[in-house]
Amino acid sequence: MRIVILPLTVAAAAVAFATPALAQDAAPSAVPTGIEEQMAGDSITVGVAAAYITDYEGSNDYRFTPAPGVLATIKGYTFTLLGNRASVDLIRDNPGPTWDLQAGPIGLVNFNRNSNSSIDDRRIRALGELDTAIELGGFVGIGKTGVITSPYDKLSVSLSYRHDVTNTHDSAIWQPTINYFTPLSRKAAVGLFASAERAGRGYARTYFSVDGAQSLASGLPVYNARDGWKNWSLGVIGTYALTGDLLKGWKAIGGVVYRGMMNDFKDSPVTSIAGSKSQWASALGIGYTF
Numbered sequence: 535m536r537i538v539i540l541p542l543t544v545a546a547a548a549v550a551f552a553t554p555a556l557a558q559d560a561a562p563s564a565v566p567t568g569i570e571e572q573m574a575g576d577s578i579t580v581g582v583a584a585a586y587i588t589d590y591e592g593s594n595d596y597r598f599t600p601a602p603g604v605l606a607t608i609k610g611y612t613f614t615l616l617g618n619r620a621s622v623d624l625i626r627d628n629p630g631p632t633w634d635l636q637a638g639p640i641g642l643v644n645f646n647r648n649s650n651s652s653i654d655d656r657r658i659r660a661l662g663e664l665d666t667a668i669e670l671g672g673f674v675g676i677g678k679t680g681v682i683t684s685p686y687d688k689l690s691v692s693l694s695y696r697h698d699v700t701n702t703h704d705s706a707i708w709q710p711t712i713n714y715f716t717p718l719s720r721k722a723a724v725g726l727f728a729s730a731e732r733a734g735r736g737y738a739r740t741y742f743s744v745d746g747a748q749s750l751a752s753g754l755p756v757y758n759a760r761d762g763w764k765n766w767s768l769g770v771i772g773t774y775a776l777t778g779d780l781l782k783g784w785k786a787i788g789g790v791v792y793r794g795m796m797n798d799f800k801d802s803p804v805t806s807i808a809g810s811k812s813q814w815a816s817a818l819g820i821g822y823t824f
């Protein structure tokens with residue numbers, strides 16, 4: 535599975551789509567005959583979670599939103615859809631403890647502040663609605679299966695690049711990520727991840743600057759945000775098989791993510807006055823693997 539970039543809105547749902555490797559017992563002697571063949575086979579997982587997220591990036595108000603997901607692994611190639619983000623790993627996976635190279639396209643639909651109906655703070659609504667941004671790019675990464683707890687845990691690092699192609703913010707976002715996942719049993723797995731984002735000047739200007747007209751309308755001070763490191767995130771996620779095991783059947787999923795805003799993105803009145811530098815997200819849902 536390629537959980538390469540975990541957006542805050544769906545990070546806690548991602549383990550619902552864990553690879554078969556995560557479903558194995560930590561003790562190699564506990565793995566039944568034939569399990570390697572199952573791990574090497576094709577699989578599809580679908581699921582949905584109820585995510586509790588901020589109204590906008592930098593907000594201190596929260597709302598519930600659905601976070602759908604699909605993972606399809608066919609002949610070693612993986613397609614992932616998590617909420618508003620999709621990616622394809624074009625480098626074929628090999629089963630068992632091994633190195634895993636990762637590369638492929640990635641796309642994200644950025645809904646940040648595109649609807650005032652989902653924003654409680656009147657000052658942010660007064661800044662005006664923004665167009666939906668479509669960010670396209672790619673990622674590269676490397677992972678290793680069988681690193682700490684068993685032949686089936688996995689540590690991976692990756693770097694992605696996305697650029698807005700709709701001229702909404704017309705700039706780039708770089709995102710390094712590190713993930714660690716480990717099975718606890720045939721029924722349970724947990725994961726940890728850390729990530730950060732560096733955003734371009736257009737992103738800072740569009741979402742975190744306040745011009746003179748916006749200042750008069752909202753009461754927020756004029757502010758010119760600069761590009762740079764935007765935020766860092768830490769998360770813990772987990773899944774538990776409700777029927778069968780994590781290789782097949784129903785599973786419960788959940789998790790919590792913390793994001794800390796940085797630099798001009800933290801100091802902007804959008805965050806420091808109307809919102810908060812501390813951002814939380816949580817999710818609880820269900821998935822099915824067949």
